[in-house]
Amino acid sequence: MTMSYNLLKGKRGIIFGALDPNSIAWITAERVHEEGGKFVLSNAPIAMRMGQINELAEKTGSQVIAADATSEEDLENLVKKSVEILGGKLDFILHSIGMSINVRKGRAYTDQKYDWTQKGTDVSAMSFHKVMQTLYKNNAMNEWGSIVALTYMAAQRVFPDYNDMADNKALLESIARSFGYFFGRDKNVRVNTISQSPTPTTAGKGVKGFDGFISYAEKMSPLGNATALDCANYTVSLFSDLTKRVTLQNLFNDGGFSNMGVSDAVMDMVTEN
Amino acid sequence: MTMSYNLLKGKRGIIFGALDPNSIAWITAERVHEEGGKFVLSNAPIAMRMGQINELAEKTGSQVIAADATSEEDLENLVKKSVEILGGKLDFILHSIGMSINVRKGRAYTDQKYDWTQKGTDVSAMSFHKVMQTLYKNNAMNEWGSIVALTYMAAQRVFPDYNDMADNKALLESIARSFGYFFGRDKNVRVNTISQSPTPTTAGKGVKGFDGFISYAEKMSPLGNATALDCANYTVSLFSDLTKRVTLQNLFNDGGFSNMGVSDAVMDMVTEN
């Protein structure tokens, strides 16, 4: 299962959002490490207390810097320290951050508590703008660097239980395009999002009916659901020099689901009833 | 120029955002009136002081109710009073509300002041959720009613000067889809957005380089830019019974721009240099 091609040798970056070994960001950090990349791990102070991020740091020879990704001050500190620690400007960033209080508290989409909604938007989407603005203003990215955020197809199509996270992801993807233009034009840096299959992470498991949905997605996708490792590998390819002029894109890593209308396997389930 | 087909006879609604005779919402109100629809006009208290909305109210036999579209309380009052005044549940809603302080103050997209950004998001996008949530909870829409919000192609593609309004529009369109699902499933109400050509409204004129951009869009679009009247007519068709099962859609009213890569007219301008 382990591969190494030295695709990221000499590259430096920051990986946000590794909580535990089920996290996509965790597995991506392992893969980036195998490919020769060096990085700083960052997470929200509260997530770090609950998480096992120090294990990952040890395993990958990384340092951990806590940062609330909605705080410009924390991000400023993170970016500056990361450049210092890693010994130069950055080549890659992974943003894997998302949270909805409305989802957590079981509040219906048609009955939002708007200060919760706003908090979710700030954490899940605006944080990506803030990360990029901090990098941009500090001129902290190397030319042909690569910034990736994780997203979900609910940004394009309705998945009722995804609730206000759908809107947060749509906003996140728009921010990727908008900022990607300026980061491309001014710094030759690419910005993309990966729209990943539903993945049984610790965060995902909190969503109502998630198991049934994973199985539905599996049956809809001609190649089955993309795993967290598949996502880590795809991210490695986007951090590498193989994809230097891919930018402003939302890239589906989903076994084909996004372009399915219906599969034979789903039709079979439906007509059995 | 004036047409009347009685397409909206017996229908009731609310029209948000008529500021002055250049506003799309203003012209839509006139067209809806010609087509036999009755409505309440609403605008932010501050916009109303600057605007000439009373003229429009008089011309169309409408009442005006001030409402801050970010205030749940104001919207609750507006919806309840509208149903009372118009004598029954509502059939149509036009949301034509948008504002970016970053744009107004000339703040670059890569140098956002985030409390301004958040205010813009609240006014331009979350207000649409709040309007729909108020209507939904008050069960204020008739079956087969139609809700329309105005948007712009910057939600899909980069127009650098559009700044954070691009992201606000992406969020707005996502909210249309997300809420549209529940409004369709539970109340048989459709929700769509119209993505309009750049239009020389009083609001639009504030955007940097807007005249040059209008002329570029004109040259890119095989049928030229859609006017405010074109938009009003399209909105009438979406409020009418001719489009009962069109929902969750983002509909381009733009002379074809959205599906252009390049036009001969633009290539001519570019190669003359």
Next chain:
Amino acid sequence: MTMSYNLLKGKRGIIFGALDPNSIAWITAERVHEEGGKFVLSNAPIAMRMGQINELAEKTGSQVIAADATSEEDLENLVKKSVEILGGKLDFILHSIGMSINVRKGRAYTDQKYDWTQKGTDVSAMSFHKVMQTLYKNNAMNEWGSIVALTYMAAQRVFPDYNDMADNKALLESIARSFGYFFGRDKNVRVNTISQSPTPTTAGKGVKGFDGFISYAEKMSPLGNATALDCANYTVSLFSDLTKRVTLQNLFNDGGFSNMGVSDAVMDMVTEN
């Protein structure tokens, strides 16, 4: 159920593909007639022998002209005679033509007989180019005229039983955009496609598993499947002056299916198993 707004008063056109009272084109012809439009009906010679088109002609005061829509000669004759009969240039065209021999004969998509495939492409997609080229060369459309072809979402997403008709529809939609540019630029004529819910027409009924699929689509769509009458009404709106600057678009008339990832109703069916 019957409506009339005089939306098409004084307008002239050609309607292709009315086979029997279940046909979308048939119902559209009835609605266009109610709205005051005059037209010539056309169908392939063989379809006309099987169909009941003369009933429709009588009911709507129309003449019928047989034309093989893959024959430039037949189309030339049709267009010239239509202008003559109707007393002037044309304002609207409905293309509702499609056929796959591979589907009819139960040939799998992975085992195509390519001369059948080519015949299907010619009838289902290239015929639309030929119709437009004939109209364009004969300068037979009035300014602000409207050309509509019917299509299906299989052009964007996979519906396995749709077989090679999916590819034909993708080609058809591309032709609409490509020709729409020239028709817009040179003649101020709009060209759009309507992507309709699966509809129980006589043609549709031939597709394997069609009933199960209709029921699946119904459950996926927040407003349910759009009916043939809904499609006729939508087409009327696109032929009318309400949509003068809508062009190059593929417009979904599908109760919202196209923007659904999954509905609660489908998840219920799937998790019951």
Next chain:
Amino acid sequence: MTMSYNLLKGKRGIIFGALDPNSIAWITAERVHEEGGKFVLSNAPIAMRMGQINELAEKTGSQVIAADATSEEDLENLVKKSVEILGGKLDFILHSIGMSINVRKGRAYTDQKYDWTQKGTDVSAMSFHKVMQTLYKNNAMNEWGSIVALTYMAAQRVFPDYNDMADNKALLESIARSFGYFFGRDKNVRVNTISQSPTPTTAGKGVKGFDGFISYAEKMSPLGNATALDCANYTVSLFSDLTKRVTLQNLFNDGGFSNMGVSDAVMDMVTEN
């Protein structure tokens, strides 16, 4: 400039369409060779006579098999011999084939000669179906193999000079999705298209106004046009195990053009006039 990561070690394939050192397929063959992949080169008999493919074959240790990609018989022979020569089933396929007689002969899109159009469709799009059907029926692909075809954004948006190639590319992309479903479901093989920036290949140079267009695309794209080498690298990533669950996708390798509305550089050109 040369990189090698051993990404394709042990993988076998067929590369269609290498004409001369400017061809994307040529450069891809070189990169695949550097990455450890083995392959057969194939081209149309007539293209081979004009081309320098034997140089490439020598350089990469490959054999050349002539095949008319519209002939099922030729493809059958090619696939069988390739498996034999390479010593096992195939892991990757590159389809880089396209041709329009209407373009070559300067025939307008509104004045097509339809037997030329049909020939172009057969060569440029149906050939891809035929290649896949031959592979599928001969069970010639290994699990997790990867099939890639090159396409262009004219499939989604209008580029007037691209003529009927736009429609051919739309058909090609649809075939990728449609066949991709069956190849995924039945053989765990992925199928994708890369939508590449305009590239100054020998074929591209034939298109009217191509130089002006390349320069326009360069100015529209925040990272500039993707080169043939960029395309080769992206293709390598799609052939590799890093992208195992990416399928049915159309992937833009275009410096960001596809998601641009307008760039500052283009606005500058336009407003100078």
